[in-house]
Amino acid sequence: MIIKFWAELLGTAFLVLIVLGSGVMGQNLFPGQTGLALLVNSIATGLGLFVLIQSLGAVSGAHLNPIVSLVELLWGRMEKKELVVFITAQIAGAYLGVVLVHLLFNLPVFITSSIERSGINLLYSEIVATFGLIAVIALSGKKHVEFAPISIASYIAAGYWFTSSSAFTNPAVTFARMFTNSFGGMAPAHFFPFVLAQTVGAVLAWVVLKPLSPPHASA
16 A cells, blocks of 8 residues: 555656646747647646556556546445545645646745636536546546556547646646646635536546446556
């Protein structure tokens, strides 16, 4: 369990480092060009997520996401004590990741975001995006399990573009976004609505996919 804890903590830290760090780099390279910055952000996130899943999948399942761990519990593939351990590691790793981003890019280490991300459309977006993520995790490895990491990573990269919220789909990463005013930041007032939407999307996916057998791959 200790090994899984550290795998989830470090994996989530690097996921946040990739997500937020590439956003900062994109913004620095292309000031005022949000589309190009988002392109950089999405490509880096997709590639980085693939590497993390491929590297940590055999260690902890590479959940890196409290929603994924919750659904694993609902699928009967995780015990409640494990869920607590995983979520603790993911939240701690997420905060470590945002601190690393700020250190690497010479930004204020301790800060609360003031970036507004409000609107019912963004919450609908998170429901749909998270529903899709769980569906991809459940179904992408059924025929060829080795394709699951690239399928999941590709879905998240695409989600940056086909959703209005840019597919956060992860309460741990959403938590980290509250502590940065960089490209991927989000004001704390929007944290709970986003997480609620993500949870609704995940539970809906679980209900819809429940008649199917549990997935063969985790992310």
